[in-house]
Amino acid sequence: MSSVTIAEAPPTRMKSEVRRELILAAAAAVFGERGYVGATTDAVAKAAAVSQPYVVRMFGTKAALFQAVLERSLDKLIAEFRVEIAGHVPTDDELPMCIGRRYVSLLADRGLLLSLMQAFMLGADPEIGPTARAGFLRVYRLLRDEAGFTPEQATEFLSGGMMINTLVGLRMGAEFDTDPEVREMLTAAMPTKAALLRDLARQ
Amino acid sequence: MSSVTIAEAPPTRMKSEVRRELILAAAAAVFGERGYVGATTDAVAKAAAVSQPYVVRMFGTKAALFQAVLERSLDKLIAEFRVEIAGHVPTDDELPMCIGRRYVSLLADRGLLLSLMQAFMLGADPEIGPTARAGFLRVYRLLRDEAGFTPEQATEFLSGGMMINTLVGLRMGAEFDTDPEVREMLTAAMPTKAALLRDLARQ
DNA sequence: AGAGGTTGTAATCGAATGATTACTAGGGAC
DNA sequence: GTCCCTAGTAATCATTCGATTACAACCTCT
Numbered sequence: 386m387s388s389v390t391i392a393e394a395p396p397t398r399m400k401s402e403v404r405r406e407l408i409l410a411a412a413a414a415v416f417g418e419r420g421y422v423g424a425t426t427d428a429v430a431k432a433a434a435v436s437q438p439y440v441v442r443m444f445g446t447k448a449a450l451f452q453a454v455l456e457r458s459l460d461k462l463i464a465e466f467r468v469e470i471a472g473h474v475p476t477d478d479e480l481p482m483c484i485g486r487r488y489v490s491l492l493a494d495r496g497l498l499l500s501l502m503q504a505f506m507l508g509a510d511p512e513i514g515p516t517a518r519a520g521f522l523r524v525y526r527l528l529r530d531e532a533g534f535t536p537e538q539a540t541e542f543l544s545g546g547m548m549i550n551t552l553v554g555l556r557m558g559a560e561f562d563t564d565p566e567v568r569e570m571l572t573a574a575m576p577t578k579a580a581l582l583r584d585l586a587r588q
Numbered sequence: 589m590s591s592v593t594i595a596e597a598p599p600t601r602m603k604s605e606v607r608r609e610l611i612l613a614a615a616a617a618v619f620g621e622r623g624y625v626g627a628t629t630d631a632v633a634k635a636a637a638v639s640q641p642y643v644v645r646m647f648g649t650k651a652a653l654f655q656a657v658l659e660r661s662l663d664k665l666i667a668e669f670r671v672e673i674a675g676h677v678p679t680d681d682e683l684p685m686c687i688g689r690r691y692v693s694l695l696a697d698r699g700l701l702l703s704l705m706q707a708f709m710l711g712a713d714p715e716i717g718p719t720a721r722a723g724f725l726r727v728y729r730l731l732r733d734e735a736g737f738t739p740e741q742a743t744e745f746l747s748g749g750m751m752i753n754t755l756v757g758l759r760m761g762a763e764f765d766t767d768p769e770v771r772e773m774l775t776a777a778m779p780t781k782a783a784l785l786r787d788l789a790r791q
Numbered sequence: 792a793g794a795g796g797t798t799g800t801a802a803t804c805g806a807a808t809g810a811t812t813a814c815t816a817g818g819g820a821c
Numbered sequence: 822g823t824c825c826c827t828a829g830t831a832a833t834c835a836t837t838c839g840a841t842t843a844c845a846a847c848c849t850c851t
Contacts, residue, residue, distance in 0.1 A: 398798060398847060418712045422626035426839060436800050441840060503709060506702070508759035509621045518758050525773055540776040544751035548743070551750045555721050556711035570728055573743040601817060601828060629809060639830050644810060 401443070408433045408440055410495075412454045417496025420503045421451050421513065448512055455504050458497045459520045463527055465491060475533050481542055484532060488546055489578045492553060492585055502550040548574055558582030604646070611636045611643055613698075615657045620699025623706045624654055624716065651715055658707050661700045662723045666730055668694060678736050684745055687735060691749055692781045695756060695788055705753040751777055761785030 411433035415424045426447050430437040444450035465487045473480050491497055504517040528539040552558070552574060560567040561583035571579040614636035618627045629650050633640040647653035668690045676683050694700055707720040731742040755761070755777060763770040764786035774782040 401798070404798085420623055420625055420709060422623055423710075425837085427837095437838090438801085438840080438842090439799060442799095447839065499709070502754075505754050506623060506706060506709060506757040507626075508757050514759055518760060518763065521754075521758055521760070522767075522769060522773075525769065536772050536776040540751070540773060544747040544777070547750040547754045548747035550754075551705075551708050551724075554709040554711050555724055556717055557721060557724070560721065564725075566725060566729065569739050570725075570743060573739040574747070604828070607828080628807085630807095640808090641810080641812095641831085642829060645829095650809065 404433075404435065405443060408435065408443065408450075409454055409457050412440075412450055413458060413494070413496035413500045415496070416451060416454055416503055417499030421507060426450070451500075451504075451513070452516055454500050455516055455520060458501050459523065461494065461497060462488075462491060462501070463523065466524075466527055467531070470532050480532055481534070481538060484528075485542070485545065486578070489549065489575060489581060492549075492581060498550055499554060502547075502554060545574070552582060553585065556586050558584070558586035561586070607636075607638065608646060611638065611646065611653075612657055612660050615643075615653055616661060616697070616699035616703045618699070619654060619657055619706055620702030624710060629653070654703075654707075654716070655719060657703050658719055658723060661704050662726065664697065664700060665691075665694060665704075666726065669727075669730055670734070673735050683735060684737070684741060687731075688745070688748065689781070692752065692778060692784060695752075695784060701753055702757060705750075705757060748777070755785060756788065759789050761787070761789035764789070 408429065412424075412429045415429045415432055418424075419428070426440050427437045429450070430440045433440070440450065441447070444453060466484055469483050469487050470480070473483065488498075501517075501520065504513055505521060508514045508517055525539055525543065528534040528542060529536065534542065552571065557567055557571060558581075561571060561580070562568075568579070571582055575582065611632065615627075615632045618632045618635055621627075622631070629643050630640045632653070633643045636643070643653065644650070647656060669687055672686050672690045673683070676686065691701075704720075704723065707716055708724060710716045711720055728742055728746065731737040731745060732739065737745065755774065760770055760774060761784075764774060764783070765771075771782070774785055778785065
């Protein structure tokens with residue numbers, strides 16, 4: 386297992402808000418890779434190049450850290466979508482594809498989409514479940530109310546997104562070059578950006 | 589958290605193959621609800637109404653138990669699809685919808701689809717990853733080679749499946765009656781079977 | 792300069808959990 | 822009946838991990 390690294394060594398003293406962002410980015414990568422339960426605060430700390438107690442103290446608990454990661458991920462996703470929506474007239478039927486490209490571009494932010502997806506799989510958890518459902522619905526409403534999608538369009542868009550999340554979660558891109566069926570499937574799922582998954586898998 | 593129960597109390601002595609199936613069914617429910625790491629062998633044991641050491645000894649390790657659950661789930665899924673494929677002529681364009689109904693009917697088997705989905709999110713794990721990728725590709729090949737789907741049809745079908753898995757993982761059905769947006773979204777995602785998610789959420 | 796708040800770590804604790812060991816009881820073959 | 826394999830449990834161990842405590846170093850304001 387490639388242990389995640391986000392921040393590098395020199396233990397510089399910095400403002401807590403800067404450190405907080407570093408830890409959140411590291412945590413997204415770790416939670417995305419190992420899931421909420423499988424991720425350890427120690428792995429997050431190592432990825433952010435700080436000590437484990439510091440991670441815990443800054444966020445209180447591991448659960449609170451995960452919630453903060455989810456909030457950050459969702460805020461970034463929604464901000465990205467709004468940029469695209471603002472650049473189109475309401476009825477532009479190119480919009481779904483353009484927002485789709487924005488979605489795929491978020492894959493470059495390690496763990497951002499996967500942390501959300503990990504949360505979606507924990508809907509039975511009494512703490513995470515409500516947050517996850519509310520977050521998913523926030524995206525649905527954005528597509529319907531701000532992007533002007535019909536319920537069917539929004540659902541189709543989200544289906545493609547969940548498929549991409551799954552393929553990334555599977556690390557299917559790692560087999561892009563060696564397995565022709567993988568290449569075929571990824572190309573069908575992400576017509577213009579399939580090679581991106583291969584490159585992400587190499588990180 | 590509603591603790592899972594599959595088998596009931598009377599500690600009857602039974603053939604190990606029967607007990608094995610009970611434990612696998614219980615394990616699927618528990619893994620589906622809590623994920624691979626979050627599930628404990630003790631929770632599986634309680635759900636199957638046996639002792640924790642018995643679960644471990646029968647499968648060797650928790651990892652081996654999870655692999656057995658995945659194999660069982662995938663075998664059932666593929667068997668179900670093949671029944672539908674066998675009942676159609678190759679070019680029947682009703683086939684995708686019919687297989688889709690088979691897929692939804694698998695939701696009645698608690699944790700079957702969710703265990704698979706949990707595995708899909710652990711592609712970075714050195715043990716689970718290869719199994720998960722191979723399993724996903726097995727389904728893709730089945731759709732393409734046996735059901736006669738084009739790569740685009742297969743991908744679209746799988747996208748819908750991943751969307752359903754996500755909605756079930758989110759326990760979105762629990763809000764079916766109280767949130768009109770949830771109802772709208774679920775109806776768009778599963779035109780004829782949305783109410784099934786509500787009922788599953790009540791279990 | 793030094794007081795006090797902020798940033799950070801080392802050491803350690805307690806609970807949870809997968810696994811192991813040692814043991815008990817049922818039931819079929821002869 | 823009794824031998825012995827199979828089915829099953831109670832008790833316990835070793836590890837992992839989130840959390841806590843106590844302490845050290847740095848910066849800033851006066």
